[in-house]
Amino acid sequence: MNFTEAEILGLVGAFIWPLMRISAMFVVLPVFSIRAVPARVRLILSVALTLAVMPLLPALPAVELFSYAGGLMAVQQLAIGLVSGFIVQLVFAALVFAGQGVAYSMGLGFAAMVDPQNGEQVPVVAQFYVITGTLIFVGLDGHLLLIRMLLDSFTTLPIGMAGLATADVWTVIAWSSRLFAGGLLLAMPMIASLLLVNVCFGVAARAAPQLNIFSVGFPITLMLGILLIWVTLPDVLDQFSGLLTDAYELIGHLLRL
Template sequence: MHFTEAELMAKVTAFVWPLIRIGALFIAAPLFSLHGVPARVRLILAVVLTLVVMPVLPPLPPIELFSYQGLLIAAHQVFIGLATGFILQMVFGAIVFGGQGIAYGMGLGFASMVDPQNGQQVPVVAQFYVIMSTLIFLAMDGHLLLIKLILDSFATLPIAVDSLDKADIWSIIAWGSRLFAGGLLLALPVIASLLLVNVSFGVASRAAPQLNIFSIGFPVTLMLGLLLIWLTLPSVLENFTGLLMDAYELIGQILRI
């Protein structure tokens, strides 16, 4: 078997550019970017998916891999993969944000544990919501749908120098605001109820100053917070599902699917 230098570089280019897009997705996407998932596993998955998608790739631009335009194409592939994972990462960030608001409202802000998603300390209430959301994400085959979208994107958004336009970039930036809006929407029923309870205890402490409001208010707030979490859990998970569908719709819009 004899290969010329141009043929060999074409084969390497057809492997490296899709690998960069898929690998960037695994770096930023939920579940795949967990600290418990070894980097070797992510690399093996990226290589396997790249080998699967290589035979069906559209014609690549006649650009050398290590040229200026080749590096620009590689940067675009990194941005596409990271942006796709970032959109879904904001959905789970909204869950963490809402859970933190609930935990601080019911007095459990001090009870925290390490979040395996980002390796940071988060309240246990937020971690409970993250676990439930992750189970729903897996039950809906969200990880498989994400892989399907990134593989289909090579046909709808081929490898080129100008793959994304400014409108797509602004859509991704605007999506970051959903972290706060979605988290507040998820936690608003519990936070509003706990606020009314705290106002009631404030009125009681003014009416009866001899009442030890701290020894009475904390157990009541804690038990009421746990009850409200149980009552509002179906609606919270339903809102998470809607937020997840919006994220997939935005991903499909950016990837032209």
């Protein structure tokens, strides 16, 4: 059996183009992008999904793999995969932002641990929110839903020169403001309550200067903060689920689903 050079390049392109889109998503997809997951695991999953989706792909354009047009197609596939995972990553960044605000308000800003998502030091409260949000994300099969949406995008947004438009990029940039708005919305009840407590301690310190406000206020603020985290956790998780829903709606809009 003999193969021409054009046939070999066509087969390689039919494998490389979807692999780029799928592997780019796994690079930034929560749960799979953490440092605890080896790179070879992401590679094996990407190759397996690519082999599974190859027979279902529509006809690919006749573009040489190593050409200027091929480079533009590669950039489009990488952009589609990266944007799909990046939007979900912003939702988890909102949890980190909210946890940092709560931790600093209750005096736990100095207590930090390594975040497995990005390998950086974050307050323990933020880490608690991230772990809880990850359990919700996996429990709702959010990772499977995103993988399915990306695989469906090969039909609605086929491999070719056309992909994400400039308006889509500006939509993602505008939606990234939800990182701060959503994080502030998650943490606002606790921050406002702890601010009121600190104001009361400030008034008490002015009324009774002999009172050691630091030795009295820190344990009370810490215990009240832990109590507020426990009381508001269901509402925080509801808000997190709402942010995830909005993120998936945006991804569906960008992938033309």
